[in-house]
Amino acid sequence: MNDYITPMEKLFAVIGPPLREGRGLTDEEVVMGNKLLVYISCCLAGRAYPLGDIPEDLVVQVKHQVFEFLIRLHSADSSEEEEVFPYIRTLLHFDTREFLNVLAMTFEDFKNDKQALEYQQRIVDILLQIHHLGHLHDKTVAESSLSWTEMTHEVMVDNPDFTPSQVGGLFTFLARQLAKPDNTLFVNRKLFDQVLEFLCCPDDDSRHTERQQVLLELLQVGGVVQFNEGRLLALAEKAKFYQICEFLYEKKHLYDRIIECYLRDPLRKVEIFSYIHNLLSMPGYSPEEKQAVKDKALQHMQVSTYTETYTQLSLNFYPDPSVVVG
Numbered sequence: 001m002n003d004y005i006t007p008m009e010k011l012f013a014v015i016g017p018p019l020r021e022g023r024g025l026t027d028e029e030v031v032m033g034n035k036l037l038v039y040i041s042c043c044l045a046g047r048a049y050p051l052g053d054i055p056e057d058l059v060v061q062v063k064h065q066v067f068e069f070l071i072r073l074h075s076a077d078s079s080e081e082e083e084v085f086p087y088i089r090t091l092l093h094f095d096t097r098e099f100l101n102v103l104a105m106t107f108e109d110f111k112n113d114k115q116a117l118e119y120q121q122r123i124v125d126i127l128l129q130i131h132h133l134g135h136l137h138d139k140t141v142a143e144s145s146l147s148w149t150e151m152t153h154e155v156m157v158d159n160p161d162f163t164p165s166q167v168g169g170l171f172t173f174l175a176r177q178l179a180k181p182d183n184t185l186f187v188n189r190k191l192f193d194q195v196l197e198f199l200c201c202p203d204d205d206s207r208h209t210e211r212q213q214v215l216l217e218l219l220q221v222g223g224v225v226q227f228n229e230g231r232l233l234a235l236a237e238k239a240k241f242y243q244i245c246e247f248l249y250e251k252k253h254l255y256d257r258i259i260e261c262y263l264r265d266p267l268r269k270v271e272i273f274s275y276i277h278n279l280l281s282m283p284g285y286s287p288e289e290k291q292a293v294k295d296k297a298l299q300h301m302q303v304s305t306y307t308e309t310y311t312q313l314s315l316n317f318y319p320d321p322s323v324v325v326g
Helices: 006-020 027-045 056-070 086-107 114-133 138-143 148-158 164-178 189-199 208-220 229-238 242-251 255-264 269-281 287-301 307-317 321-325
Strands: none
Touching: 006 027, 006 086, 027 056, 027 086, 056 086, 056 114, 086 114, 086 164, 114 164, 164 189, 164 208, 189 208, 189 229, 208 242, 229 242, 242 255, 255 269, 255 287, 269 287
């Protein structure tokens, strides 16, 4: 009775071993993993699982017990090979996004709980350590001669444990937390610089669309304030992340430069006509901005392979035919 830890231990015992061994989970194990996430969410929100509420006088105690359990350095029956923070590591591998969603919802209620705020910072530190240090044990961390920055940079780029979506998901989660007006979290800005380099690596053609989408989501939730925009744009251009370039040009109202983004992007090249038409047709843009877009479009009309569509655009937006045909 009033034991909220044993159910978690039993559920971790089901999904932990196959995830550590890199095996795919059975349908039953997936169900158990989802049940574990729901159970943790309930405990941290003061609700009993599956129904009802935790007794009011136990709510804070249970919340702290669950946090203490999750941030344990090792499990009760750990072996020498067990990696540090096995419970958080297991949840990240099971479903990174949903685990971070559970934390995000929980963090919403932390404003008046000083102890909970300390757990919040501790969990964020552990999340960063796991993502950046990969397969390390507590002894390895303690004995390493590398500085923290050197370790995080080295393993962040080369660590195969987490996909770009998982790494980006973590930093999107962090960006949302840091963007809150009452934020108390501290995250070293250098880590955002390193994840930017990781996602924009021009020598890595794998998962190109995924890496760009992850970075775009990170920027859209407020992560852009963590970066030097000039450096961000340079890295995005080098990585051929044209949607990132568009995002930054849009922010600066440089709409004419967005035309180049569409033209250089094989996946979106045919969408350029819709972009030009919409911008020139819709209110909200200054005459100068529209003229700059017209001029840029005109530069490309003579060499375009989409002559028919450009002709239609010219009839709509260039009343003097001599301007188009020269």
